[in-house]
Amino acid sequence: xxxxxxxxxxxxxxxxxxxxxxxxxxxxxxxxxxxxxxxxxxxxxxxxxxxxxxxxxxxxxxxxxxxxxxxxxxxxxxxxxxxxxxxxxxxxxxxxxxxxxxxxxxxxxxxxxxx
Amino acid sequence: xxxxxxxxxxxxxxxxxxxxxxxxxxxxxxxxxxxxxxxxxxxxxxxxxxxxxxxxxxxxxxxxxxxxxxxxxxxxxxxxxxxxxxxxxxxxxxxxxxxxxxxxxxxxxxxxx
Numbered sequence: 072x073x074x075x076x077x078x079x080x081x082x083x084x085x086x087x088x089x090x091x092x093x094x095x096x097x098x099x100x101x102x103x104x105x106x107x108x109x110x111x112x113x114x115x116x117x118x119x120x121x122x123x124x125x126x127x128x129x130x131x132x133x134x135x136x137x138x139x140x141x142x143x144x145x146x147x148x149x150x151x152x153x154x155x156x157x158x159x160x161x162x163x164x165x166x167x168x169x170x171x172x173x174x175x176x177x178x179x180x181x182x183x184x185x186x
Numbered sequence: 187x188x189x190x191x192x193x194x195x196x197x198x199x200x201x202x203x204x205x206x207x208x209x210x211x212x213x214x215x216x217x218x219x220x221x222x223x224x225x226x227x228x229x230x231x232x233x234x235x236x237x238x239x240x241x242x243x244x245x246x247x248x249x250x251x252x253x254x255x256x257x258x259x260x261x262x263x264x265x266x267x268x269x270x271x272x273x274x275x276x277x278x279x280x281x282x283x284x285x286x287x288x289x290x291x292x293x294x295x296x297x298x299x
Contacts, residue, residue: 077228103284103285105287107290112292112293113292113293114276114278114290114291114292114293115229115276115290116290117287117288117289120285120287122284122285160228160229162229166284166285167284171217171234171236171242172217172280172282172286172288173219173231173234173244174219174229174231174288175231176221176228176229176230177228178226178227178228179228
């Protein structure tokens, strides 16, 4: 049973426009959410995170929104740039309760930003 | 070099052979993790370690063995490789404590023929 779901395998946007990547989760015990970006032949790199006590976190062009009641989070990239083209993974963890900080990942969304 | 490194970056082996993938980090992070990435599955946790000599299973541990005698190293061994273990393997590490991210190595692409 997949606890973290990214239902869009791919997304294509024009340079300068907004990219919105979505993620749903089923486990209400998750209390920390992260987004990673991955280029081909490289390891995932951390992008931005949000704890369950917040509903928004912003870092430059990247903003993550969390809707706990809907068990949904989204990553907004504004404005999108061609260098943002990569696979984006949503991940979740339970930081309390002795979970040892394990991450549960979604399957990823391939973002293509067209010049 | 500082950071987290993996070796080899590419490996081709045959069914039944033993293979060890190496992971080394220079940050003295207490936590280390092994993931595999497969098409249609994202990243799945194989094993993790909370400290030297403390390891535990993740989501897909069958066919793998880990050890952690030193904080900075976390080798992953496939005792008898199978074709289903063809994958890209990522090692990661993090500090203990809430709200810290995991840092990933560059990955090892393993092909089992």
